[in-house]
Amino acid sequence: MRLTTLVGAAVMLSACGLNPLGDAKNAASGYDPDADVTLTWWTGQTTESEDKAERLAAEYHSLHPNVTIKTSAGATLTDDLLTKLSAAFTAGTYPDISYAYGSWAGELADSGRTQDLSDYVLQPSFGWSDFPESARQTATTIDGKVIGVPALVDNLALIYNKSMFDDAQLPYPTDDWSWEDFRAAAKTLSDPANDRYGTAYSVAGTEDTTWHLWPLLWQHGGDILRGKIPSFNSPAGVAALETLRVMAVDDKSMYLDQTDEKYSPLFWSGHIGMIMSGPWELLQIANANLDYGVTRLPGYRGDHQTVSGPDLWVLFNHRDPNRAGASRDFIKWLTSKDVDARFNLALGNLPLRSSEKDTLDFTAYVGEYPGGKAFFDNLANAKKSRPTLAGYSEMSRHVGAAIAKVLQGKADPDVALEQAATESSDAFR
Incomplete structure (x- = not known):
């Protein structure tokens, strides 16, 4: 999507990176799937999509009654989320999951507050290769850390x-x-x-x-x-x-x-x-x-x-394995083939996963937005990504x-x- 540059917030985020919060890759070590957990999810969404996000959070809670997800847009404008995250890092009030423009990924990784999902996303059940390569590259820093999961994919x-x-x-x-x-x-x-x-x-x-x-x-x-x-x-x-x-x-x-x-x-x-x-x-x-x-x-x-200018669901580390593990499970569910079809496609966005091209939801999307098929096919021409680097x-x-x-x-x-x-x-x- 259209992206802005927030240099002041980026500088503050980089400063946060001086005090990383433990082992980001093993943030979920010891996770108990049955533990009572409350997650904060900054969706970065408009009113219409925020309503859908709230309904999906409630649906996940019905499937996992021990997990409560508090949703919030996070900021009046998505552009302001980076500034709000920077302030929340300082105050210790940052969320478990936040929407983020891909151009922020390097600064967020440098904050020392993100989880490292590089092992988690390679589990066969996650289907990491089902996401466009450019989106996977954006979620991955130059030293191989995966700080989030694609939330939206696009291309020019x-x-x-x-x-x-x-x-x-x-x-x-x-x-x-x-x-x-x-x-x-x-x-x-x-x-x-x-x-x-x-x-x-x-x-x-x-x-x-x-x-x-x-x-x-x-x-x-x-x-x-x-x-x-x-x-x-x-x-x-x-x-x-x-x-x-x-x-x-x-x-x-x-x-x-x-x-x-x-x-x-x-x-x-x-x-x-x-x-x-x-x-x-x-x-x-x-x-x-x-x-x-x-x-x-x-x-x-x-x-x-x-x-491609993919946006991300960035997962943060609070030194609580149950919050880390529950946030991973929720994002895996949210970005699954069937659930994403009801979220991104319903909002007029491209599907996150290549396997969604065979769904009835994608057929309906192309019927409503005839240019959508050309944009979906054009993802194959997004062979490089902007560097995920502070x-x-x-x-x-x-x-x-x-x-x-x-x-x-x-x-x-x-x-x-x-x-x-x-x-x-x-x-x-």
Whole structure:
């Protein structure tokens, strides 16, 4: 989903990592499944999904009467959860389970408060390989600790307005499109004088700005980091950013969104022909009654890699094996094939597990959101993930600022990315 960068909270979380709470991998050692336990679950959900979460918590309690689960959204906005978690670590009031954006995973792992589920998820009954690889990577730190379980999976694909293509007498995008094809179509679709653009990009400098660059970087053979050293400023990164610059500056076919919040509504209302976005758009598109299509991202030399922004259920350690064990059991149940189909699919999200494609719930989901099948299939193109490493949020802020400068014609790609790499060099020490 759309992600923000909360650097101040990240710094506080990293400071918490100086006092880890015992053996995170064996946090559930001695767990008694019959012991009376009360768990706190920060769901990070909207009102509608919070109601579903409460019902699922009650259902689990009916199956396990000794386990009481207290649900709370955790914060008014999911974006605020990282700040609230940081404060709760200091006060000792943090939950047993919390929703978390994947971009926070490195900071949360560095807090020293998370469980390490690396052995638990490999138990055959858990079905770890049933989750998309990119989501498993996000839940796993660079030293192999698994701090949570995927809560939501997604990816970036190309969504296009069929009516705008019809009006311009252009053929619809295909899964085989190159970036040259994309650029040509965007230029033809654009009429800035009448507020019509071929495509759009966020220049707010947030994670929404940053993560849209990563697919192009990977397609050109680049990496975000080499170890703990920024490498996005490589020739591959410069070429990736230049791909976007020519559309924004030379062609003026790219609407530049200063807020992160405008380009989607402009697409829904027929002012933008194509956006690189995720399955969360489908509900709003359905409400707008827009005739649309979804393909995988344009590719470079046949490589159509995308990026996934999975969110996590992060499990925390309270030095209580019964709370640790019960939280593991609950999340295993919540993310099981049958229960997830009633939670994520019912909310219009992609299924967490590949095995859900054979369920009646998935058939109903695709019927309601026709683009959902394309997004589900596109998970196979999410071959890499953003690094689960403390410091990613700080680096993202610098990269986002560099992208914004370039797309607004204020800097060249090589200079801007080199500056961002220099500014990010201390983030991972």
